Amino acid sequence: MKKPMRMKCCRRKYNSSGFTLIEVIVVMIVVGILATIAIPSYIALNRSSRVTSAVNELVSTCNYARSEAVTRSEPVTICKSNALNTACVTNGTGWQQGWIVFVDLNADGAITAGNDTILRVQAAIGGVTMDGGGTVDDFLTYARTGFLDLNDDDVADRTIEVTSDSNQMDIVFAKTGRVRTERN
Known part of the structure; x- marks a missing residue:
C-alpha cells in the first residue's frame, strides 16, 4: 500500500510576531497615566530652575562687581x-x-561716555520677573571698600524678588556688600 503523498511545498508555518491589540492599549493607558503625573511636576521643576538660574546669574555678577571694586579701588x-x-x-x-x-x-x-569702563554685560533673562520692590530700583554701586554705596544712612537690607508664577526667591543685599538668597 502506498502512503498518500503530502505536499510539503504548499504547507506554510506562520510565526506571529508583534503585540496584540490588548497589549498595545494597556501600554498606552500606562503611558497616559505616567504622563498625567509627570508633566505637572516637570513644569514646576522647569519654573523653579529658571528662578534659581536667574538668581545665580545676578549673585555671581554682584560678587564679581564687589571683587572688581576692591581690586581696582x-x-x-x-x-x-x-x-x-x-x-x-x-x-x-x-x-x-x-x-x-x-x-x-x-x-x-549711569554710564558716562569716555569716563566709565564697561566690565560685563548680561543679556535679558526670559521666563522670570526680577523686581527691586522700591529698595533696588535702578542700580547698585559697590564702593572701593566692597561695601554697597546706598547713598543714605539706612542700614536696612535691600531686596530683589525673582519670580516665575508661584516660585519666588529673594536676593538680599546687606550694606556690607554681602549677598544672600532666600527661598519663599
Missing part, C-alpha cells in the same frame, strides 16, 4: 540695561531686561 556699579544692553535705564522695567557692570568713577549710577 574704584566704585563699580551694576545697573539695569536697556533692550540693546548699551545704556542704563531708570524706568519701570525689571532687572530681567539685563544689566551692565561698569567702573563708575563719578558713582552716579
Whole structure:
C-alpha cells in the first residue's frame, strides 16, 4: 500500500510576531497615566530652575562687581540695561531686561561716555520677573571698600524678588556688600 503523498511545498508555518491589540492599549493607558503625573511636576521643576538660574546669574555678577571694586579701588556699579544692553535705564522695567557692570568713577549710577569702563554685560533673562520692590530700583554701586554705596544712612537690607508664577526667591543685599538668597 502506498502512503498518500503530502505536499510539503504548499504547507506554510506562520510565526506571529508583534503585540496584540490588548497589549498595545494597556501600554498606552500606562503611558497616559505616567504622563498625567509627570508633566505637572516637570513644569514646576522647569519654573523653579529658571528662578534659581536667574538668581545665580545676578549673585555671581554682584560678587564679581564687589571683587572688581576692591581690586581696582574704584566704585563699580551694576545697573539695569536697556533692550540693546548699551545704556542704563531708570524706568519701570525689571532687572530681567539685563544689566551692565561698569567702573563708575563719578558713582552716579549711569554710564558716562569716555569716563566709565564697561566690565560685563548680561543679556535679558526670559521666563522670570526680577523686581527691586522700591529698595533696588535702578542700580547698585559697590564702593572701593566692597561695601554697597546706598547713598543714605539706612542700614536696612535691600531686596530683589525673582519670580516665575508661584516660585519666588529673594536676593538680599546687606550694606556690607554681602549677598544672600532666600527661598519663599
